[in-house]
Amino acid sequence: MEVSAALKPTVVVIVGAGGDLTWRKLVPALYDLFSDKWLADRFVVIGVDRKEMRDDGFREHLREGVDQFSRRGRTDEKAWSTFASHLNYLTTDFAIPGGFSSLSDRVREQEKTWGAKPQIVFYLAIPPTMVEVTMQQMGEAQLCQDRDRVHVVVEKPFGRDLISARALNRLLTGTLAESQIYRIDHYLGKETVQNILAFRFANALLEPIWDRRYIDHVQISVMERVGVEHRGAYYEQAGALRDMIQNHLFQILCMIAMEPPVSFQADEIRNKKVDVLHAIRTIHPDLVHEVAVRGQYGPGWIQGEHVPGYRAEPNVALGSSSETYAALKLFVDNWRWQDVPFYVRTGKRLVAKVSEVSIQFRPVPHQPFPVEALGEWQPNRLVIRIQPEEGISIRFQAKQPGLAMRLRPVDMRFSYREAFDGPTPAAYEMLLLDIMRGDATLFMRADQVEAAWSVVSPVLDVWGAVAPMDFPNYQAGTWGPEAAEVLIARDGRSWLQPAISEDEEEKESSE
Numbered sequence: 001m002e003v004s005a006a007l008k009p010t011v012v013v014i015v016g017a018g019g020d021l022t023w024r025k026l027v028p029a030l031y032d033l034f035s036d037k038w039l040a041d042r043f044v045v046i047g048v049d050r051k052e053m054r055d056d057g058f059r060e061h062l063r064e065g066v067d068q069f070s071r072r073g074r075t076d077e078k079a080w081s082t083f084a085s086h087l088n089y090l091t092t093d094f095a096i097p098g099g100f101s102s103l104s105d106r107v108r109e110q111e112k113t114w115g116a117k118p119q120i121v122f123y124l125a126i127p128p129t130m131v132e133v134t135m136q137q138m139g140e141a142q143l144c145q146d147r148d149r150v151h152v153v154v155e156k157p158f159g160r161d162l163i164s165a166r167a168l169n170r171l172l173t174g175t176l177a178e179s180q181i182y183r184i185d186h187y188l189g190k191e192t193v194q195n196i197l198a199f200r201f202a203n204a205l206l207e208p209i210w211d212r213r214y215i216d217h218v219q220i221s222v223m224e225r226v227g228v229e230h231r232g233a234y235y236e237q238a239g240a241l242r243d244m245i246q247n248h249l250f251q252i253l254c255m256i257a258m259e260p261p262v263s264f265q266a267d268e269i270r271n272k273k274v275d276v277l278h279a280i281r282t283i284h285p286d287l288v289h290e291v292a293v294r295g296q297y298g299p300g301w302i303q304g305e306h307v308p309g310y311r312a313e314p315n316v317a318l319g320s321s322s323e324t325y326a327a328l329k330l331f332v333d334n335w336r337w338q339d340v341p342f343y344v345r346t347g348k349r350l351v352a353k354v355s356e357v358s359i360q361f362r363p364v365p366h367q368p369f370p371v372e373a374l375g376e377w378q379p380n381r382l383v384i385r386i387q388p389e390e391g392i393s394i395r396f397q398a399k400q401p402g403l404a405m406r407l408r409p410v411d412m413r414f415s416y417r418e419a420f421d422g423p424t425p426a427a428y429e430m431l432l433l434d435i436m437r438g439d440a441t442l443f444m445r446a447d448q449v450e451a452a453w454s455v456v457s458p459v460l461d462v463w464g465a466v467a468p469m470d471f472p473n474y475q476a477g478t479w480g481p482e483a484a485e486v487l488i489a490r491d492g493r494s495w496l497q498p499a500i501s502e503d504e505e506e507k508e509s510s511e
């Protein structure tokens with residue numbers, strides 16, 4: 001690994017440092033990286049936000065977040081004070097002219113102290129509506145001119161449709177080179193998501209059967225047990241299709257469907273992913289009702305607790321049409337995948353929190369066993385579990401012990417936890433380190449984001465034009481709306497209902 005790039009003198013400017021993302025994700029990840037010695041000694045964080053705070057108050061506030069969310073658990077005094085000495089805070093309203101001038105001065109001071117020009121990461125931890133004005137002010141303050149040293153990180157959501165994503169890309173590339181922009185999708189920082197690439201391309205076993213001749217269909221499920229929590233206002237504007245499918249689920253789909261890369265260069269991987277997005281069959285508006293399902297949760301019971309419906313959540317309209325569940329059936333029109341359906345689904349307030357990819361293989365071409373042996377026969381299936389219990393399992397048939405020939409499906413399992421020692425770094429650790437190394441492999445390029453929006457555009461248009469008449473159409477604590485079952489049942493298939501062990505239940509509730 002290229003440690004040296006991360007160890008260069010580094011200034012991380014968190015724009016919007018008084019917010020939730022900084023508190024829950026960014027600073028705990030930086031703390032863990034620092035504690036594992038991935039960061040340079042010459043490393044500072046400058047938090048900018050309009051909240052009135054001094055360095056001490058900022059550090060105290062962040063410590064609470066680190067205590068709760070660092071993978072090391074609570075901080076001890078010594079470790080914390082060493083790390084905290086690298087944290088600084090500037091109160092400013094960066095939306096007003098001159099808002100960034102104190103930051104420019106602060107960065108120059110740091111350069112003088114170090115006697116070196118540091119790399120500077122601007123992390124825009126701000127609401128999407130603030131990006132335009134912030135970029136304008138950063139441009140005015142001439143903070144981003146050095147193309148080799150300055151990186152700018154833009155959080156999701158990246159636009160809310162194709163038009164706004166294009167406008168945002170134009171805005172960013174007006175001030176920055178594409179190589180300076182890191183569009184983050186934290187899903188890509190997850191170990192198990194990256195492991196899909198290792199599994200597919202570091203093993204000769206799979207490639208010969210990884211296509212339409214052997215694979216019947218693919219399912220990608222990202223299921224959540226939580227509701228919208230405090231994000232009602234955002235979710236009202238977003239919905240599950242925008243919030244999850246256009247980014248996270250499509251990233252996974254790309255990794256499953258992409259052609260083998262020639263190298264692990266950032267652009268090579270990203271080119272192969274964009275090829276997949278371009279090959280996804282355009283959904284005709286007249287067919288949206290056949291290939292797309294939306295749902296919204298009503299009240300229900302989860303783990304013995306009564307939970308409200310979406311429309312009763314804070315900051316949600318009484319008659320809201322926002323979907324909290326979405327499922328799509330897609331086709332990737334190329335030689336490898338022609339006519340193999342990819343079913344993707346995501347939802348909130350479901351039975352459990354599970355993310356997994358299920359690759360269903362075709363049945364054997366000829367069944368030589370007597371009918372009595374086949375009672376429980378099922379085709380082969382490969383399941384890549386992304387969370388909670390990360391791993392891979394392969395289902396195959398075995399002879400049931402006994403005097404008669406009876407076949408029964410069994411699972412061969414690989415568990416990350418059992419196979420590898422040590423804690424798994426959080427997704428944000430991996431991504432922050434990659435930004436400091438200048439490695440954009442796990443970040444979305446402009447064309448990738450736009451291609452993903454193009455795929456969902458027809459569905460967004462139809463759903464935006466026709467209000468759902470049946471919302472809420474699934475009860476909290478179930479696996480989602482019946483229409484999603486119908487979507488897949490029409491093809492003679494069914495969703496794989498994830499098996500949740502008691503261990504996993506415990507792990508999830510402690511997350």
Ligand SMILES: NC(=O)c1ccc[n+]([C@@H]2O[C@H](COP(=O)([O-])OP(=O)(O)OC[C@H]3O[C@@H](n4cnc5c(N)ncnc54)[C@H](OP(=O)(O)O)[C@@H]3O)[C@@H](O)[C@H]2O)c1
Binds near residue numbers: 017020093094125128
């Ligand atoms: N939170 C998460 O877990 C999470 C996860 C994935 C992605 N994201 C994305 O990350 C971004 C940040 O999310 P967040 O939850 O941290 O948002 P947030 O809690 O609203 O934080 C934004 C911060 O920026 C400050 N701010 C806004 N306008 C300002 C201005 N003109 N001058 C100075 N400070 C200003 C806000 O101050 P006020 O409070 O005074 O407005 C707030 O402290 C969003 O794009 C979000 O979609 C967040």
